[in-house]
Amino acid sequence: MWMYLGLLAALFLGLHNLCKKHAVQGNEVFPVLFGTIFSGFLLLLPLYFGSLFYKDSLLEMHLYIADIPWQTHGFIAIKSAIMASSWILAYQALKHLPITIVTPIRSAGPFFTFLGAIIIYQERPNFLQWIGFFLIICSVILYSRIGKKEGIIFKKNKWIFAIIGATFLGASSGLYDKFLIQELTLTPQTLQFWFCWYTVLILLVILAITWFPYKVKRQAFTFRWTIIAVGVLLVAADYFYFKALQDPEALIMLLSAIKRSQLIIAVVIGGLVFKEQNKRKKLMPLTGILFGVFLILYS
Structure with a gap:
């Protein structure tokens, strides 16, 4: 069952990446x-307030956000700091690089x-599984050569x-998730709520320094519906991913690989939507990555 939940997470992550590029x-x-x-x-x-006032109903729906000790809050805050750093780097890179280059590099995460x-x-x-993982890495290297044809020199480009x-x-956050879910026995919604809370606080501090004081930057900002869509899709993806991790038999390395099937949406559909270059040439390393994922699942 945990593998199917991983595939659902991959579906929402693929849609999430498309909306993120637009945002x-x-x-x-x-x-x-x-x-x-x-x-x-x-x-x-609403789940948090529902857990305060309608505990029994939320427990029946398996959506109850539990009370947790301060030590556990500290562990979740660490995850928020890790992921905030990761997202800041990823968003900056996505802004300056084609999605068909960014997504395959991200696919090295399972390694x-x-x-x-x-x-x-x-x-x-x-x-x-050994063959599958090394096939993924070799395919990512092949992408670097295709990227040079788009003026992206991997050794000199800071966004790479x-x-x-x-x-x-x-x-690193993915490995940490297994500890939070299986060792601390956090439910997906409890982890998600407090993770979002601490990440919001971290980003507010960053915005207070880099964005709020500058009128020109504030005026240049354009709100798009995809900003909301990214948040909703990410919550959905993480929920199914954390539900999969609740299974004691779930292997984090296989779940991480299964999530790479989001490449089908991000590279193929994203390449068409954003009209990026060398889409056909990128299909070959994409096939290698997907075949690597297939070998892992088949094994």
Whole structure:
């Protein structure tokens, strides 16, 4: 069952990436990121108040947001700091790079998760899983050569380093999620609500320094409906992902790989929507990535 929940998470993540590309075009990254997280927080806020006043009803619907100790709040705040850093880097890179370059680099995330799962959680891959992960990495390298044809020199482009950093932080957060869900026994909605709360606070501090004091930046900001859509889709994706992690048999390295099937939406449909270059050439490494994911699932 956890694999199907992972595929649902991948579906919402693919749609999330398309909306995110539209939301950041010509916009300041920080207010867009704040708008998306705040939208997700507002979506979860009724569950919080419902948990205060209608506890039994929310428990029956499995949507109750539980009371947690201060130590657990600290653990969630750490996750918020990790993901805020990852998103800031990723949004900046997405603003300056084609989605068909950004998304495949992000697909290297399962490799970092793969290593962490072996070292931290002692998850043991088999032969096909080894092949699948290395096939994903080789396909990403092939994308770097295609990127040069679009004027993107991977060694000299700072946004490439930004998306690589975002990928590493995102993978670290994925490993941390297993600890939060399985070791601290947090429910998906409890983790999501407090995660959004602390992330909103972090972004408010950043905006107070980099955006609110500057009238020119505020006037240049354009609100788009996709800002709200990104927040809603992210909440949906994370909910199914955390539900999958609740299964004691769920393997974080396989879940991370399953989520890469979002590439079908982000690269194929995104390439058509945003009319980016070399779409046909990018299909070959995309096929390699998807085949790597298939090998992992098949194994």
